[in-house]
Amino acid sequence: MDKDRAITLEEANSDAFVARLRAGDGKAFADLLSCLVPKLCGYLSHDFQLSEQDAEDVALDAMVKVHKSVAQFNPRGGAKLSTWVFRITKNAAIDFKRCQARQVAKAAAVPLDDAVSRQVDRKRAAEWFRRAAAGDDPAGHATLPQVIRVTRAMKALNEKDRDILILRQSMEYEEIAEVEKVSVEALRTRYSRALDRLRIELQKD
Amino acid sequence: MNDEEILKLLELTICSEHSPEISDEVADAILSRSEECPPEKTARVRARFVEKVILMLHPLPVREINAKWPLGRWFEAIRESLRLTREDVAVAIGKEVIFVERLERGEVLPWECEPNEVAELIRLFRLHLNAASQLVNNSAAVNQVRGVRSAAARSRGGHASSERGDSTKRALEMFLAHNAGPAKPEDAVSEWLDALRLALRRRGLNELVD
Numbered sequence: 001m002d003k004d005r006a007i008t009l010e011e012a013n014s015d016a017f018v019a020r021l022r023a024g025d026g027k028a029f030a031d032l033l034s035c036l037v038p039k040l041c042g043y044l045s046h047d048f049q050l051s052e053q054d055a056e057d058v059a060l061d062a063m064v065k066v067h068k069s070v071a072q073f074n075p076r077g078g079a080k081l082s083t084w085v086f087r088i089t090k091n092a093a094i095d096f097k098r099c100q101a102r103q104v105a106k107a108a109a110v111p112l113d114d115a116v117s118r119q120v121d122r123k124r125a126a127e128w129f130r131r132a133a134a135g136d137d138p139a140g141h142a143t144l145p146q147v148i149r150v151t152r153a154m155k156a157l158n159e160k161d162r163d164i165l166i167l168r169q170s171m172e173y174e175e176i177a178e179v180e181k182v183s184v185e186a187l188r189t190r191y192s193r194a195l196d197r198l199r200i201e202l203q204k205d
Numbered sequence: 206m207n208d209e210e211i212l213k214l215l216e217l218t219i220c221s222e223h224s225p226e227i228s229d230e231v232a233d234a235i236l237s238r239s240e241e242c243p244p245e246k247t248a249r250v251r252a253r254f255v256e257k258v259i260l261m262l263h264p265l266p267v268r269e270i271n272a273k274w275p276l277g278r279w280f281e282a283i284r285e286s287l288r289l290t291r292e293d294v295a296v297a298i299g300k301e302v303i304f305v306e307r308l309e310r311g312e313v314l315p316w317e318c319e320p321n322e323v324a325e326l327i328r329l330f331r332l333h334l335n336a337a338s339q340l341v342n343n344s345a346a347v348n349q350v351r352g353v354r355s356a357a358a359r360s361r362g363g364h365a366s367s368e369r370g371d372s373t374k375r376a377l378e379m380f381l382a383h384n385a386g387p388a389k390p391e392d393a394v395s396e397w398l399d400a401l402r403l404a405l406r407r408r409g410l411n412e413l414v415d
Contacts, residue, residue: 006247009236026290030251037250038242043235048220056250064257067288083232094222143217150211150218154225163231169219170235179234195211202206 006034013080021070021081029070033063036082040089047170048093058096062089153201161194248296255297256329258287263331266413270336275344276323278375281309283330298325311375314348315341316397324404327413334405334414338398345394 011017012035020028037059044055066085073084154162167176168191173184180187206214218224262283270279284294291309295302300322307313308326315323327337405414 006242009233024288026288026293029288030290030293033251033254034242034247036236037254038240038246039236039238042238042240056253060250060254060257063254064261067254067258068261080229080232082236083227083229086232086236087227090224090227091222094220097220143214146214147218147221147223150214151223151225154218159228162225163228165215166219166225166227166231167234169216171238175238176234179237195208198215199206199208199211202211 007031009035009082012036013082015075018073018075018081022073024071029067032066032085036085037063040086043086043170044089044093048097050093050096054096058092059089061096062092065092149202149205150198153198153205156201157194157197160190161197164191164194165198251293252297252299255289255293258289259283259330262287266331266333267336268333270339273343273346274340275311275347276315276337276340277309277311277344279332279340280305280326280330284309294326294329297329298322300325310371311344311347315344316394320397320400320404324401324408324410327401327405328408328410332413334398334402337401341394341398345391 007017012032017028017031021032037056040059040062041052041055044050044058045052048055048058050058062085065088073081075081079087154165157165164176164187171179173187173191177184177187272279272282274282280294284291291302291305295305298305304318304322305326308315308318308323326332327334332340402414405411
């Protein structure tokens with residue numbers, strides 16, 4: 001293998017590579033970093049609307065967790081290595097957003113002078129107030145019962161429907177079509193049907 | 206619930222801890238998007254990762270060292286305990302791997318290096334100057350008892366290897382240095398430590414000096 005070439009996802013998920021990681025091979029971990037961090041940053045910027053800097057921070061924090069526990073990763077446990085890393089990153093992003101929302105809420109509660117002196121982003125605080133006033137609580141409390149309802153409805157769907165609903169949040173039809181090697185039209189139909197079935201499940205609830 | 210509300214809730218749900226578990230297919234599709242990553246970004250990401258891993262181990266500067274290890278051996282032990290490579294460390298301090306390797310193996314002594322170079326390692330490993338001075342003095346003690354011959358050693362399996370000989374030699378040197386008692390600090394070493402202090406101050410690393 002070319003020494004400077006980043007490894008592919010397929011190589012990262014191979015049994016031999018996972019065994020090297022689990023054995024503490026530092027070179028293998030460096031390869032995993034080069035392969036996944038740019039992709040994870042792209043996902044975090046797109047789906048969680050994080051700045052480039054924040055996305056890199058969250059992705060690296062997730063990779064530190066991966067580094068700490070990769071020896072315990074069980075390749076026979078179900079998910080692929082990349083999916084396991086992806087889930088850890090997603091959870092790290094959720095924690096980051098929650099923490100950010102708390103900070104904004106806290107900053108919005110302090111007097112103006114203090115806020116300025118603490119270099120608080122007042123635009124974000126104003127946005128938080130606007131959304132809170134509109135009943136769209138950024139910390140997620142107001143919408144929590146509805147979110148749980150949607151989760152329940154999604155769990156009642158089959159995996160294919162669930163996957164397309166999740167994928168569509170992250171990717172354009174054209175991108176999914178390229179990866180899944182299907183036509184854009186077929187994807188539109190699949191998405192529309194999945195959405196119909198979600199609607200039915202929500203009505204049942 | 207109208208369509209707009211469903212889509213909004215779907216978005217909130219998927220980005221929340223209540224989201225259904227991501228399948229291999231979804232993760233593969235999202236991760237298969239190619240992202241541009243210039244080599245300088247790859248190096249920066251790796252350097253920041255190494256810093257984060259070490260910061261997790263040493264959230265506060267290391268002020269006391271119980272081991273009688275030379276400076277290079279201490280760096281090596283911490284690096285190995287964190288499953289980092291010499292290359293990881295070299296990338297994080299912007300130096301060549303050979304620099305890290307020679308310092309770790311005692312082939313070059315700390316005070317033979319530029320204080321700025323060692324200051325970068327001290328910054329990375331979050332080593333307080335007091336502890337660093339102690340380790341440098343250990344390096345001096347080991348240097349005083351160092352022999353010129355190589356050691357030969359074999360494992361229980363009977364295979365001799367230069368690696369095993371090297372580690373045996375280093376262990377013997379540390380043992381002899383330990384028994385020889387504290388080394389007399391040489392002027393050159395003291396001067397070098399002063400220069401190291403300045404290098405750390407210039408970097409604004411006061412927490413590693415005060």
